[in-house]
Amino acid sequence: MALLELKNVSKSYGSGSSKAEVLSDINLSVNEGEFVAIVGFSGSGKTTLINMINGLQFPDKGEVLLHGKPITGPGEDRGVIFQNYSLLPWLTVYKNIQLAVDKVFPSMPAKEKDLHIRKYVEMVSLTPALDKLPSELSGGMRQRVSVARALSMNPEVLLMDEPLSALDALTRGTLQEEIVKIWSRDKKTAILITNDVDEGILMADRIIPLTPGPKATLGKEFKVDFARPRIVTEINQDPAYKRLRNDILEYLMEIGATRKQVTGQKYILPDLKPTMPGGGILSLFSGKKKKKKTLEIV
């Protein structure tokens, strides 16, 4: 049986004439230990989708099942890595993670808790920054804290909402590797939301495109069966990789083209002509003749 299932899920915002259906008829089934990437255009409802899995939002129609039971709210079994880190700026790295650990393992002895926290900080190699505030860290370091926090809860499912999109390419590469390393060691189930096809291929077992909204739904899925660990420089040479990448991109372009047709509204631009230099406020002070000239040009 699948660990996580989405059945005919639809979600819309607003009501009446301004009602906008964001997601419609989403069907997804994720097995235990699987790494699924959902690739989509910005604004297609990716965050809404992940929020329905982590329990912050609920579907209008259909159901989201975890272990065959509908999700009623957030839970410790699902760890979330948010797009914008969502660290509490008044707490140090250690305390940010402690907040999660305290909540998930309330009966753990203090010493063990301390070790547990340190273990996960070590895992994302942030031990030197243990007592620093988030504002003293770089973006990549903050996201690593966020990763450590999500992992320290020891969740069954790891939900990642564009976790690396705000980072530079180099930091993104190392963090991708780190996340995959941790995932393969702990054998968690992972769902990654991303807008980067390469990231999906590098990390996931399956890539499922989300069609552009409104009424976004999941498209044709692509299996990624390259051997792990995948190393960027090596995989780049692989013709199979190139083919898969091209297939996915082509497919995305195709579904993206339909979007363009949907929004076929024409924007009429006003007919503007530039004023010649010397026409600004300064000309008001520099005699009447010049002023007249500019007026003629206009």
Next chain:
Amino acid sequence: MTPEKTAPVKSAVDKKTAKQEVKKESIMKEKSISTLRFVGLTSAEPLVRLLSGEEIKKNGMQLIRQVIFPLASIFLFLLVWHTGATYLYNKDAAIRIEKARTEQGEEAALAMKECIESGQAGCQPNTLPSPVQVFQASGALWADHQAISAKKDAFKAKVASINEKRAEKGQAPIKYTGRPSFMDQIGTSLKTVAAGVFLAMLVAIPLGIIIGLSETLRNSFNWLIQILKPVSPVVWLLLVFMIVKTVITDPDIDKSFIISFISVGLCAMWATLINTSMGVSSVNKDYINVSKVLKLNVGQNIFKIILPASFPLIFTGLRITVSVAWMVLIAIELLAQSPGLGSFVWEEFQNGSSDSNAKIIVAMFVIGIIGFFLDRIMLAIQNLMTFTKA
């Protein structure tokens, strides 16, 4: 470099210790600068740097810009004040002489002129005092304070043994009941403000949190807050007076202090109330999501997420509250007949002795300077509580 060549070993050691000393000094310097920055006295920074011989030209220019020009502006202010005061003095003197002439004739006018020029207290023009007079008055107030403290100490020594006996019998000690000095008045005022601000905090922060958490409550109380916020301190005082005089009937309790500090608190609490409710209601959605994902309960949610997230706004509100409290205090003390700077000012005004006006101006500056320092203290606390350091 030459001494190094002649005595390389010794000079190397010297250099090392010198280096250490320099390092120590620079650490101390940076520390004192950061302290100055923290309390908001950034204008003293170039002076510290200049004293340590760092970038003399740049810091010298900065010193001129940040210290010399402000000093020049103070000097200009004193000049304008002095000129104005002299003009008013002459005008009042002329009026007095003219009045004497029309009412009592030429002889009286001459006598009045002589009297004014001789500097006798009885016939001095009663107008805006000059800076010099104000300075003298401040000296007089200080001397008065010392005289009163001496009296107090003498009184204490005198009643010490009696008080011991009274304490044994369980009676209240005898207290000095003489006229309070200017310094005592300042102390009383600060006490009143502290009590008022404390009351404002006690009421406004919890209320602000409750209102901030619920949009329904916010909407339902909004009109009340908006209407009560602009009400004048005087009206608050009267309202508090109406209530306190009914509630407290025991004549031994100092009602004027209670009335004034409650009024101060009521006038000043609005900024904190509004800022707290705004801070609590506008907590970043990311933090709320964290709280939801971690399934924090209501208490944890408030104390671990919402309160820390709204601390910066709450403390901004408290800073406004303190400055408003200090501002309304004078008016309230004046009306409530409660001791303090306000009643000092009013008594001096009623008193009408030759240096009363100067004493009022002294009080004005003291009020301003204390207000400035209170604000700096609150700024330092605010910086301490704000997590988003630049």
